[in-house]
Amino acid sequence: MAWPILEEEHVSTPPVPLSIADLVDIPTRARIRAVELVGGLGLGYLGQVFSSGEILTVLLGSFVRPGIDRFVLSPSHYVTAMYAVAAELGLLDERLLETYGIDGSDLETIGSERTPVVDFTCGSLAQGLSVGIGYALANRIAGSDARTVVFGSDGEMEEGQTWEAAMFAAHHGLGDLTLVLDCNDSQVDGPVSSVTTVEPIVDKWRAFGWHALEVDGHDLAAIRSALDSDAASPRVVIARTTATAGLDTLAGLDDAHFIKIDAGLRGSLSDELAGRL
Amino acid sequence: MLRPAPYETVLKPYGTALLDLALRRDDIVCLGADLTRQTETDMFRDRLPERFFNAGMAEANLVGMAAGLARAGLKPFVNTFGVFATRRPFDQVAMSVAYPNLPVRLVGFMPGLSSPGGPSHQATDDVALMRSLPNMTVIDVADASEVSAVVSEIVDLEGPVYLRLKRGEIPVMFDETYRLDLTRALVIEPEGEVVIVASGMMLAPAIKAREVAAEHGIAAGLVYVPVVKPLDAATILESVAGSKGVVTAENHSIIGGLGSAVAEVLAEAGSGVRLRRVGVQDRYATAGSRPYLFREFGLSSRRLLEVIWELTGTSDPVPELAEVTVETPGVHEPV
Numbered sequence: 001m002a003w004p005i006l007e008e009e010h011v012s013t014p015p016v017p018l019s020i021a022d023l024v025d026i027p028t029r030a031r032i033r034a035v036e037l038v039g040g041l042g043l044g045y046l047g048q049v050f051s052s053g054e055i056l057t058v059l060l061g062s063f064v065r066p067g068i069d070r071f072v073l074s075p076s077h078y079v080t081a082m083y084a085v086a087a088e089l090g091l092l093d094e095r096l097l098e099t100y101g102i103d104g105s106d107l108e109t110i111g112s113e114r115t116p117v118v119d120f121t122c123g124s125l126a127q128g129l130s131v132g133i134g135y136a137l138a139n140r141i142a143g144s145d146a147r148t149v150v151f152g153s154d155g156e157m158e159e160g161q162t163w164e165a166a167m168f169a170a171h172h173g174l175g176d177l178t179l180v181l182d183c184n185d186s187q188v189d190g191p192v193s194s195v196t197t198v199e200p201i202v203d204k205w206r207a208f209g210w211h212a213l214e215v216d217g218h219d220l221a222a223i224r225s226a227l228d229s230d231a232a233s234p235r236v237v238i239a240r241t242t243a244t245a246g247l248d249t250l251a252g253l254d255d256a257h258f259i260k261i262d263a264g265l266r267g268s269l270s271d272e273l274a275g276r277l
Numbered sequence: 278m279l280r281p282a283p284y285e286t287v288l289k290p291y292g293t294a295l296l297d298l299a300l301r302r303d304d305i306v307c308l309g310a311d312l313t314r315q316t317e318t319d320m321f322r323d324r325l326p327e328r329f330f331n332a333g334m335a336e337a338n339l340v341g342m343a344a345g346l347a348r349a350g351l352k353p354f355v356n357t358f359g360v361f362a363t364r365r366p367f368d369q370v371a372m373s374v375a376y377p378n379l380p381v382r383l384v385g386f387m388p389g390l391s392s393p394g395g396p397s398h399q400a401t402d403d404v405a406l407m408r409s410l411p412n413m414t415v416i417d418v419a420d421a422s423e424v425s426a427v428v429s430e431i432v433d434l435e436g437p438v439y440l441r442l443k444r445g446e447i448p449v450m451f452d453e454t455y456r457l458d459l460t461r462a463l464v465i466e467p468e469g470e471v472v473i474v475a476s477g478m479m480l481a482p483a484i485k486a487r488e489v490a491a492e493h494g495i496a497a498g499l500v501y502v503p504v505v506k507p508l509d510a511a512t513i514l515e516s517v518a519g520s521k522g523v524v525t526a527e528n529h530s531i532i533g534g535l536g537s538a539v540a541e542v543l544a545e546a547g548s549g550v551r552l553r554r555v556g557v558q559d560r561y562a563t564a565g566s567r568p569y570l571f572r573e574f575g576l577s578s579r580r581l582l583e584v585i586w587e588l589t590g591t592s593d594p595v596p597e598l599a600e601v602t603v604e605t606p607g608v609h610e611p612v
Binding site: 139168 | 306327328330332333335337338339340341342343344345346347348349350351353368369371372373376377
């Protein structure tokens, strides 16, 4: 990941990758921060930080090497989760975070070309894996062993481009390419499984020639371990998550994809999350 | 500057030029989608296989990969037919390439009705689609020397480029004094009661129509526009000032391409000059040979003459032209 050129004044010096033990509180802290960010606007993409807090913490905190590796955020409405995690890891300036969602801010609520902290954002879904392949090919041409990490989501498997890219990457044996899929079973119209059948996800990727590992997406050590697995083929980490992160406050929520959050809900969520620290 | 018609042709000038450039510069990469020989990139594949990537029939992924390669500092040339370069992956071109302003060179072969394959293979809306995207440069050249030159001319342009190219045999229309200039429309004939503004494969019929009109005492100006976007509006406005009318000529739908671009310029300048757009008239074509399609769908010298006669109020009958019905290898005869 190249730390953003455009927003250099707003990001901190990339830290030494942290150990998993150093990261245990980061997902919860990031969720509290995201509740503040989205709560300030009254609505937004909040379910994504509940499902992906651990995944992004491991990727940004311990795996992606700043200045060496590339990080593509394919579903860029996850960007609020990215901001929150990056801020907790000390990668994003607090002053910039205060502008989140405000007209004219570089911190837009859906990631864009202005977004710091990521190498490519794709608001139109399922375009990120192809871009990641481009990075991986460029590394191969340059003789570099840098990693390319693409963060993706289960809903994106509904788009045909995902499978065009999957075929290509396996055919070319792009072993330095890793896709991490947040399988939170959540899309705009409800659970992914109610809209169409994307399962069996692991079998699908294996059938396409990928090294596929399924993990509990809320388990930091399990995610890191899967990322460290050795493979000559491209790897996909299928991270099983929930868009409510087991929070009682959100139990029974129909649509965690885009949440309206009033002062009451904001307080309840913050309190319940604080209790986890 | 212009050679006389019929024109000799050159075979595969694009493929040769791209390979020559890539042999000099190691930042050039070549991508395609199962149309390697058809896009003249077999030479590149055979000579520089480590920089050649065949996506297969998967244009969405093709364009996305090019975006990643470009963001990593390389100069990807993406080669396929125009229809597959623009219609099929439009969202990918818009969001992964044009919006981030990446230096991807999208090369679309078989423009307009140059393909005998019918609507699935005839790129009649590619200019409209690409012209609508911010940051995109849109180029539609006519002549073989331009095809050779344009590869080097666009490689270091800022942002993405859409280049539409005829396949295979390309006419040599300009002599050696001509130099392609991507910043200017070329005024071939400054004076005229009417002015033809032509791009791409319609330059040859436009030259022929202008000559025939002159033989019948009607002077027509001629402006050649190899770059449809950004359009050299100043040259066009200067050329048409005081004329009785403007005729645009494009191997493309009259909606969204050169005709629309010129209409916008004329209207916004308040020029008050009448405009006729010669091109595909908001319809899908059929399969057929180039002479047949260009004649039947109004992309001909004859059609241009009809419009010139109308704009100048000429009451004499529009001259009949010898019909071009077959294509001779090595020769390009304007229809």
